Amino acid sequence: MGLQKSILAQELQIRSNGSAAAAVLACGIGSILLAIFTVAADKSAALKGLLTIYKPAGPLSGVTTAAILGWLVVWVLLEVSWRRKEVSLTRVDVIAFVLLALSLLATFPPIGDLL
Amino acid sequence: MERQGNSLFLRIYLAAMAALAWLTVLSGTYVIYPWYRAAAPAGTTKLSAFPRALLLASPATRVWHSLGMEWKEHVAWLAPIAITMAAVIALQYGSQLRHHPRIRTALSGSVLSSLLAAGIVGFFGAMLDKNAPVEGGSTIHLDGGE
Numbered sequence: 001m002g003l004q005k006s007i008l009a010q011e012l013q014i015r016s017n018g019s020a021a022a023a024v025l026a027c028g029i030g031s032i033l034l035a036i037f038t039v040a041a042d043k044s045a046a047l048k049g050l051l052t053i054y055k056p057a058g059p060l061s062g063v064t065t066a067a068i069l070g071w072l073v074v075w076v077l078l079e080v081s082w083r084r085k086e087v088s089l090t091r092v093d094v095i096a097f098v099l100l101a102l103s104l105l106a107t108f109p110p111i112g113d114l115l
Numbered sequence: 116m117e118r119q120g121n122s123l124f125l126r127i128y129l130a131a132m133a134a135l136a137w138l139t140v141l142s143g144t145y146v147i148y149p150w151y152r153a154a155a156p157a158g159t160t161k162l163s164a165f166p167r168a169l170l171l172a173s174p175a176t177r178v179w180h181s182l183g184m185e186w187k188e189h190v191a192w193l194a195p196i197a198i199t200m201a202a203v204i205a206l207q208y209g210s211q212l213r214h215h216p217r218i219r220t221a222l223s224g225s226v227l228s229s230l231l232a233a234g235i236v237g238f239f240g241a242m243l244d245k246n247a248p249v250e251g252g253s254t255i256h257l258d259g260g261e
Contacts, residue, residue: 015207017218020218024200031197038189054145060188089217093221
């Protein structure tokens with residue numbers, strides 16, 4: 001009985017996978033945000049000007065700042081929603097890594113220019 | 116005891132990698148990159164101090180900017196995003212990672228993604244450095260070594 005209680009207590013202390021899922025999905029979303037801002041700034045002169053928050057570094061300064069802020073906001077929201085939940089991590093992993101791969105491709109200039 | 120030691124090492128290692136990744140992209144974007152993209156004053160003929168202008172001045176080296184630098188400057192930021200995710204998961208879960216094989220897989224994937232991004236950046240960084248500020252010139256050539 002005592003052993004069962006001990007095992008149960010240990011099981012209860014095991015953290016749910018929600019926080020990890022939130023971090024993984026936020027990573028994918030942050031990556032694709034970076035690609036979206038990169039391509040958008042490349043296509044729109046107005047957005048390029050708006051994203052030039054540090055002139056010596058050009059629009060790269062705003063593109064990366066906007067993507068990082070978006071990533072952090074999404075991460076916080078997902079963490080708050082999922083931290084005590086069990087989430088389908090397989091699905092989250094696949095979505096996140098597809099987004100990461102798309103980000104790698106979309107930021108590659110020959111492909112980004114086609115978008 | 117050994118398992119706890121490994122977990123502590125993993126947490127410290129990933130946190131240090133994340134801190135270094137942020138330091139690298141921030142210094143790269145706000146210190147090095149402005150030097151790279153500095154506009155050459157009108158009439159400048161010696162462009163060795165203006166790497167972007169030097170690369171764009173010749174069709175043989177233009178692609179190093181239009182493809183290499185344009186990709187590298189953005190992809191670099193994927194490395195700290197991915198490695199920070201891995202570090203935070205390691206810090207949050209610690210030795211409990213042993214109960215979560217799928218989280219370990221995701222963590223490994225993010226570390227590999229970060230390595231891939233850093234590899235792309237490192238390759239293009241080395242090639243750009245070779246062709247612009249160090250050697251300059253109008254053609255790309257590979258040294259045979261000594």
